Amino acid sequence: MLYTHIYVEKEAADYPIAKRILERNTSAGVITINHYKDIFNRAHQDYRMQKRSPALILAVRHGNRIFAGAPVCQSFGQQNFFYASSVMNCPFDCEYCYLKGMYQTPYTVVFVNFEDYAEEVRDRLRSGNCYLCVSYDTDLLALNGLTGIADEWIKLAESSEGLQIEIRTKSAPQRLEPCGNVIYAFTLSPEIVAEKFEHMTPPLGARLAAVRRAQETGCRVRLCFDPMIKVDGWERIYPDFIDEVARNIDLDRVIDFSVGTFRISKDYLGRMRRNCPDSQIAWYPYVTKDNVCQYPQQTDAAMQNLIVDKLESYNCTGRIFKWN
Numbered sequence: 001m002l003y004t005h006i007y008v009e010k011e012a013a014d015y016p017i018a019k020r021i022l023e024r025n026t027s028a029g030v031i032t033i034n035h036y037k038d039i040f041n042r043a044h045q046d047y048r049m050q051k052r053s054p055a056l057i058l059a060v061r062h063g064n065r066i067f068a069g070a071p072v073c074q075s076f077g078q079q080n081f082f083y084a085s086s087v088m089n090c091p092f093d094c095e096y097c098y099l100k101g102m103y104q105t106p107y108t109v110v111f112v113n114f115e116d117y118a119e120e121v122r123d124r125l126r127s128g129n130c131y132l133c134v135s136y137d138t139d140l141l142a143l144n145g146l147t148g149i150a151d152e153w154i155k156l157a158e159s160s161e162g163l164q165i166e167i168r169t170k171s172a173p174q175r176l177e178p179c180g181n182v183i184y185a186f187t188l189s190p191e192i193v194a195e196k197f198e199h200m201t202p203p204l205g206a207r208l209a210a211v212r213r214a215q216e217t218g219c220r221v222r223l224c225f226d227p228m229i230k231v232d233g234w235e236r237i238y239p240d241f242i243d244e245v246a247r248n249i250d251l252d253r254v255i256d257f258s259v260g261t262f263r264i265s266k267d268y269l270g271r272m273r274r275n276c277p278d279s280q281i282a283w284y285p286y287v288t289k290d291n292v293c294q295y296p297q298q299t300d301a302a303m304q305n306l307i308v309d310k311l312e313s314y315n316c317t318g319r320i321f322k323w324n
């Protein structure tokens, strides 16, 4: 993706990642700023308009860079579950994305001081193993050609004993680097859901082909069927979709599967509704339990069980993780 404007913190300009990004966007207007929050946290921003004309912000991250995993996220049974936010916001535009409820703007912030992240991870590893999700608040692989940050995380994982990273994506990379400490987690949705709600993402066929290529080169692959969306005909659409996935991917070689329905914290849903006033997903009448807006319990369980049962019919038992 090419950006029309790039805001650059004075402090960020000389970092190699900043220089790389600016070299790849020579036609962008560059605006020097003091602090990324001057742009990112401005009140009364027009979210939809900014998404149509996206800008990039290059910044230096101070303070904490690694955080404990949130309860609505799956740990896959791993201890010491953390996530890192080296980029905020995403080049894709999924209608259900919680980022629409998290931030006031869709402008993407890239933190260019990767070595500080690496140092914080090394510090953490001194007190034990670490399972670290690095692509929650963005799609790092979709941005990798521009930023190179996914490559940096993979290099760090390769050289760090006890570190296991998950890189989640909806992109369809041509080639991925196989590494024992890296899990490539592909999120897949039925074509009808992807077309309707996962704007700007590659089509399902391209993502399935990318998963196949990753498996063929020896990458560790996770499949995420999360979030499931309650579209008309979901009872038929989701099992047919798993059949399609099974026709295209060797499920025996998938390390595990994540299954979950749409859910979002109450606060985020409120902001998502303000940012996306015409969104069918934002305005669905969810129920709220423990401050999390979600489908009614029976519907939620029926939806997840549908995929679990189907996966179990393909001998995936014991490798399936549900969100609740």
Ligand code: SF4
Pocket (backbone or CB within 6 Å): 090, 091, 092, 093, 094, 096, 097, 098, 099, 136, 137, 138, 139, 169, 170
């Ligand atoms: S790919 Fe993920 S992070 Fe990006 S918009 Fe979609 S849900 Fe959000």
